[in-house]
Amino acid sequence: MRSSKIIHTVSCHAEGEVGDVIVGGVTPPPGDTLWEQSRWIERDDVLRHFILNEPRGGVFRHVNLLVPPKDPRAMMGWIIIEPADIPPMSGSNSICVATVLLDTGILPMTEPVTRLVLEAPGGLIEAVAECRDGKVQRVEIHNVPSFADQLDAWIDVPGIGSLQVDTAYGGDSFAIVDAHQLGFSVTADEARDLVETGMKITKAANEQLGFRHPLNPDWDHISFCQIAAPVTTENGVMTGANAVVIRPGKIDRSPCGTGSSARMAVLQAKGHLQPGERFISRSIIGSEFHCHIRELTTINDRQAILPAVSGRAWVTGVHQHMLDPADPWPEGYRLTDTWPSGIGF
Numbered sequence: 001m002r003s004s005k006i007i008h009t010v011s012c013h014a015e016g017e018v019g020d021v022i023v024g025g026v027t028p029p030p031g032d033t034l035w036e037q038s039r040w041i042e043r044d045d046v047l048r049h050f051i052l053n054e055p056r057g058g059v060f061r062h063v064n065l066l067v068p069p070k071d072p073r074a075m076m077g078w079i080i081i082e083p084a085d086i087p088p089m090s091g092s093n094s095i096c097v098a099t100v101l102l103d104t105g106i107l108p109m110t111e112p113v114t115r116l117v118l119e120a121p122g123g124l125i126e127a128v129a130e131c132r133d134g135k136v137q138r139v140e141i142h143n144v145p146s147f148a149d150q151l152d153a154w155i156d157v158p159g160i161g162s163l164q165v166d167t168a169y170g171g172d173s174f175a176i177v178d179a180h181q182l183g184f185s186v187t188a189d190e191a192r193d194l195v196e197t198g199m200k201i202t203k204a205a206n207e208q209l210g211f212r213h214p215l216n217p218d219w220d221h222i223s224f225c226q227i228a229a230p231v232t233t234e235n236g237v238m239t240g241a242n243a244v245v246i247r248p249g250k251i252d253r254s255p256c257g258t259g260s261s262a263r264m265a266v267l268q269a270k271g272h273l274q275p276g277e278r279f280i281s282r283s284i285i286g287s288e289f290h291c292h293i294r295e296l297t298t299i300n301d302r303q304a305i306l307p308a309v310s311g312r313a314w315v316t317g318v319h320q321h322m323l324d325p326a327d328p329w330p331e332g333y334r335l336t337d338t339w340p341s342g343i344g345f
């Protein structure tokens with residue numbers, strides 16, 4: 001076999017959402033900070049196209065590039081590569097990264113608990129991994145400070161009408177809308193309609209409300225729409241299903257860690273969730289993240305929370321993505337039958 005490029009990945013999913021990890025074959029991008037390195041990856045499409053586009057990838061795939069940390073407190077840094085964005089943080093991807101680092105032995109595992117400090121472009125996180133028999137059983141992520149931005153704001157959504165939404169940040173930026181207001185019960189058979197509706201809401205929320213992170217003015221848009229079923233109490237625990245619509249048009253198969261953090265920030269701001277109380281976030285495929293608010297904090301005088309989100313991840317394979325020098329599509333291709341375009345912003 002001949003190849004002009006080989007990228008080694010360990011494939012993984014966290015509660016249903018793909019989060020493959022590049023463990024070799026890519027040199028760290030230039031930049032003095034993880035954030036700068038992540039903007040370099042965003043500007044340079046070569047890696048993104050090679051790994052995300054067909055024939056190697058698809059709109060469902062997220063890929064995490066391991067890089068040496070910049071912060072001396074961190075054991076590893078990583079850059080999250082999603083279909084539309086290179087985000088500051090990701091819950092499902094961080095659970096995949098922690099699991100792959102320990103299950104493969106890249107970082108040493110200590111049973112029954114291994115604590116990792118990892119550096120995402122959006123800041124340091126801690127991953128507390130429960131480990132047994134050489135396998136990570138569950139990872140609790142101590143996420144970056146999260147906060148509600150605009151509460152009960154009205155937007156006009158073409159084809160839908162006037163809608164009340166909350167906007168919030170949980171390591172990524174969200175417009176959160178009540179599913180029942182839209183006639184959804186957040187079940188798998190609604191997936192296509194949820195995506196079309198969510199994409200319109202994200203676009204309208206960006207145009208009419210916008211978002212800018214108070215400490216990182218570069219992060220200046222709303223990435224996702226979270227269509228959230230009202231919270232209920234199950235066995236004494238506050239529980240909420242959601243469908244997070246990811247640009248350019250797919251639903252998070254996991255309960256979305258950044259979305260769960262953003263939702264907890266809104267619940268706390270509205271007085272429905274207190275630090276220490278449990279919150280179960282449930283995905284459209286029925287998988288769960290177990291969450292709570294660790295403590296309250298502030299960002300530039302703005303009320304914020306420190307969220308904890310825990311979930312499980314499983315390795316699904318190892319791959320060597322290769323490029324035959326004669327392949328006429330070295331960066332692959334995407335078609336609008338499976339990779340929507342023209343909706344969003």
Ligand SMILES: O=C(O)[C@H]1NCC[C@@H]1O
Nearest residue numbers: 090091092256257258259
């Ligand atoms: O768990 C999360 O935060 C994410 N899942 C895929 C898209 C988001 O980054």
